[in-house]
Amino acid sequence: MKVQVLNLDGSAAGDVELSDAVFGLEPRADILHRVVTWQLENRRGVARKARERSDVARTGKKFGRQKGGGTARHGDRAAPIFIGGGKAHGPRVREFNISLNKKVRALGLKMALSAKAQNGLVVLSGLDTDGKTKTLAATLAKAGFGKKVLVIDGDAVNDNFAKAARNLIGINVLPAVGANVYDILKHDTLVLTRAAVEKLEARFNG
CATH class of the missing domain: 3.40.1370.10 (Ribosomal protein L4/L1)
Known part of the structure; x- marks a missing residue:
């Protein structure tokens, strides 16, 4: 050409x-x-992975009374609402x-x-x-x-x-x-x- x-x-x-x-x-x-x-x-x-609830090493022991405490009946410190708990819906490693x-x-x-x-x-x-x-x-x-x-x-x-x-x-x-x-x-x-x-x-x- x-x-x-x-x-x-x-x-x-x-x-x-x-x-x-x-x-x-x-x-x-x-x-x-x-x-x-x-x-x-x-x-x-690639996003850096955040630790989610299953990745955090925190106690699963019930830390309050079932009734009469005036708060919710929590049984896991790894829940996202606590300081030090796992990230809710955090970034995960994906390969492209x-x-x-x-x-x-x-x-x-x-x-x-x-x-x-x-x-x-x-x-x-x-x-x-x-x-x-x-x-x-x-x-x-x-x-x-x-x-x-x-x-x-x-x-x-x-x-x-x-x-x-x-x-x-x-x-x-x-x-x-x-x-x-x-x-x-x-x-x-x-x-x-x-x-x-x-x-x-x-x-x-x-």
Whole structure:
């Protein structure tokens, strides 16, 4: 698949041939759903367990008379209403680290890239900029990439571009190694540099 390469200001800078094995697949909603669910589940934090009534070591001896004491007829100090008693309906440890086959994860990323290649992919020659947020904002507005843009560079993100994009709402930047299905699908436009294309294709062909 041949795609036009642009400069950061939107001017043409040649063409690049994208691998059909990475950017030319037919996206499947079930695969993408499985990978996104796996990503989000693994992001969830695990709550610290609280000791409930059955976990507290307190006496179960009846500590008052059945009648005439003027209070309720309690028989367990571990009840939640007492100081030192167990927590009522406290947080419990839950594990969210579901597993997913590596082949399915790789297939999901290829399908996410392919979905953007059909609609929403831009390939840039590079991310050279002067590091000024105002300049970059004007450049991106002129290029018309949209409101939510994910920019993926090669081994490391261009420092000046990362600094300039830091305060821009809707612009997120990742190195090629951080490319993932959830972030790609969440953004309206996926912007890849030539270096990112080479890294992503090498990642699957290697």
